[in-house]
Amino acid sequence: MSLTAMLKTAASGLNAAQMNLRVTSDNIANVNTPGYVRKQVDQAPLVVGGRGMGVEILGVSRVTDQYLQTASLAASSDASRWSAVSQYLDNAQSLFGNPSDESFYFSRLDDIFSAFAASADDPSSSLLRSQAISNVEDFLAETSRINTQFAELGETVDAKLAADVNRINDLLAQINQMNADISRAKLTSGDASGSENIQAQLIDELSTLMSVQISSKPTGGVIIRSAEGLLLSGEGRAATLSYNRTATTKGYIAVEPENGSGYPQPIQVKGGEIRGLMDLRDTRLPAMVEQLGEFISRGVEQINAAHNKSTSSPPPKVLNGRDTGLDLPSAVGGFTGKTTLAILDKDGLVQSTVDIDFDAGTMSPGGAFTPANFLTSLNTAMGGAATASFSNGALSIAGTGDNRIAIDEGTSMKAGRAFSHFFGLNDMIRSSGMISYETGLKGTDPHGFTAGDTISFRLAQADGKPIRDVTVTVPAGADMNDLLTALNDPATGVGQHGQFTLDAKGGLSFAGNPPQNATLSVTQDLTSRGSGGPSMSQFFGLGAVERAGRSGRLSVDAAISQDPMRLSLATLDLTVAAGKPAVTAGDGRGARLLAAAGDVTTNFAAAGALGPVTMTLTRYAAEFGGSIGRQAQEAETRxxxxxxxxxxxxxxxxxxxxxxxxxxxxxxxxxxxxxxxxARMIQAARELFDVLNNMI
Structure with missing residues (x-):
């Protein structure tokens, strides 16, 4: 080996040792620095002309493991997702109160039935009546409060989602910028580890917000893509994401078009805090609100059913029904069984009765009737002692002079409700909108909507990513079957992705086709049933917003709230002897019916964590409260x-x-x-050179 080769070899070793010492010193100095990754010097033998000439420094690299990094990012994404879900579900559970406290929401239902039971023992007590009414009002007010706070919780989640998306946009831009710094350092064989460490920390934070695909660039840096492969950062640019949601549709994340031209491109987000928040906003919280609406609406139905079987003492002069959303022929059509309308004086003595047989289509007195002439026939049968009217979907019956009205519902039935209950003639609890979507309509009944009106739907995947927007026009065909055909049309309706069906009680529901199992939202509804009637979504309860609104529009009938003696705690007894009152002040049988309303077997539609079930109201309350606790506990465990x-x-x-x-x-x-x-090798070469030089 020549002296020159020896010196070059020693010099390269000296440089390599210096570089390794510098890198090792950096490692020791940053032992406790967050986000710092250990560095190492990449080196290789330097071969010139087939002979070794020392060592070549290739650069400085970070000591990483791609598999462990990917596993860490995935675990971080999953942990952030469930942490968000657990936090907000715990908040949602707290809205109902502590089960061990007297103020627990579901305990208030027991208080109502206990108050009615106490009233049954002393029906003439104004104090007991007032207490029962107060308990009902408290329960409805608490329901409205919870419903409102769920809405506020949803708005909080929305704000958090928007903030997270803004932070993601900042991270994507910074990651893309770091790519340029890393590439420049790599090209000059410089130390890019500082920039790489900063970029790694940005990626770690990004993974807590959303799950992404990450791949390394040959020239240094990374490329970040969405689950379906859409470029988010790298290749010299960074995407801008947006959170898109309306009051009636599910939210989704989209990539905004470059230069503002084109349409946002929806992307899938499978993990991270964003996924947890979107699950909360569009699935978990709405499901709880919908279940709350189902629970309270069925509870109100059972209380009103018992109240309609009863009457006050003395009976009321006027019975005002609720807006059924139907025209009178459609409302009367489909009834079965018998009912009796009694006209009484202020002392409860029967003056006359009208027996209505829906199966035979007759009234006594009066003879035959049809749904079309029901009102005329009823007024004729009452002979001027009382009058019936129908306006804006509501039936009303008023006594003439000081005459009073009471109804024995008998065996009458339509869509699971007896005559007075179906029309809401003696409801204790009123609603400013629809609370029951079991319309009683059959496929051959007129749908009542104006031909040419439109309703628009959005079909979406379970994660909120839109599939298709559809606008359906009300057909010229007048029957419900015609409307179903238009709604389910594969080309102009929802038929490609699901089906609307009409059940035996006239309830309209949508179910997505597998495997997508699309969900449906109402984006715009310009329909109306008749002139000024309810829209299609209001009438049938289409969309989460309509069903969620049920909980906040209930109140005790104003007349009952102002005068507790109007509370119906007695019953009409048509079996009494002539000259005896059919309604008496000391009768508490109506109060007992109200007290037992929680034990009546009820059909509950699928809502929240529970599918369609048949059970008592009190049992459903226990199941509902338990499901909320289970969901919160499950989220905390996960x-x-x-x-x-x-x-x-x-x-x-x-x-x-x-x-x-x-x-x-x-x-x-x-x-x-x-x-x-x-250094010793260089010294040895110098000494050898001096020896050779002295020999000359």
Missing amino acids: AKAAEAVNAEANARRQAVEGVNVDEELVRLTTYQQAFNAS
Whole structure:
């Protein structure tokens, strides 16, 4: 080996040792620096002309493990998702109160039935009546409060989602900028680890917000894509994401078009805090609100059913029904069984009765009737002692002079409700809108909507990503079957992705086709049933917004609230002897019916965590309260499990990427000795040169 080769070899070793010493010193100095990844010098033998000429420095790299990094990011994403879900479900559960407290929401229902039971023992007590009414009002007010706070909780989640999306946009832009810095350092064989560490921290934060696909660039840096492969950051640009949601549709994340031209491109988000928040906003919280609406509406139905079977003492002069949303022929059509309308004086003595047989289509007195002439026939049968009217979907019956009205519902039935209950003639609890969507309509009944009116739907995947927007025009065909055909048309309706069906009680519902199992939202509804009647979504309860609104529009009938003696705690008894009152002040049988309303078997539609079930109201209350607790507990358990996995993944990643002081000290000693060895080699070459020079 020539002296020149010896010197070059020693010099390269000296440079390599210096570089390794510098890198090792950096590692030791940053042993406790968050986000710092251990560095190493990449080197290789330097061969010239087939002979070794020392060592070549290729650059400085971070010590990472791609598999552990991917596992850590995935675990972090999952932990953030379930942490968000657990936090907000815990908040949602707290809205109902503590089950051990007297103020617990579901305990208030028992208080109502206990108050009615107490009234049955002393029906003439104004104090007991007032207490029962107060308990009902408190329950309705508490329901409205919870419903309102659910809406506020949803708005909080919306604000958090918007803030997270803004932060994601900042991170994507910074990650893209770091790519340029890393590439420049790589091209000059410089130390890019500082920029890479900063970029890695940005990626770690990004993974807590949303799940992404990450791949390395050959020139340094990373490329970030969405689950379906849409570019988010890298290749010299960063995407801008947006959170898109309306009051009636599910939210989704989209990539905004460049230069503002074109349409946002929806993307899938499978993990991260964003996924947890979107699940809360569009699935979990709305499901709870819908279940609250189903619970309260069925509870109100049972209380009103018992109240319609009863009457006050003395009976009321006027019975005003609710807006059924139907025209009178459609409302009367489909009834079965018999009912009796009684006209009484102020002392409860029967003056006359009208027996209505829906099966035979007759009234006594009066003879035959049809749904079309029902009102005329009823007024004729009452002979001027009372009058009936129908306006804006509501039936009203008023006594003439001081005459009073009471109804024995008998065996009458339509869509699961007796005559007085179906029309809401003696409802204790009133609603400013529809609370029951079991219309009683059959496929051959007229749908009543104006031909040419439109209703628009959005079909979406379970995660909120839109599939298709559809606008359906009310057909010229007048029957419900015609309307169903238009709604389910594969080309102009929802038929490609699901089907609307009409059940035996006249309820309209949508179910998505597998495997997508699309969900449906109402984006615009310009329909009306008749002139000024309810829209299609209001009438049938289409869309989560309409069903969620049920909980906030209930109140005790104003007349009953102002005068507790109007509370119907008695019953009409048509079996009494002539000259005896059919309604008496001391009768508490109506109060007992109200007290037992919670034990009546009821059909509940699928809502929230519960499918369609048949059980008592009190049992459903227990199931509902339990499901809320189970969901919160399940989310907390999953959050703890995900956090444990995340901690383990980070620990294993840190074991590879982190700095071990003992190992670095060993390396420091090794490179110091290597430096000394290279220096000794240079000294030896100098001494040999001096010897050779002296020999000349």
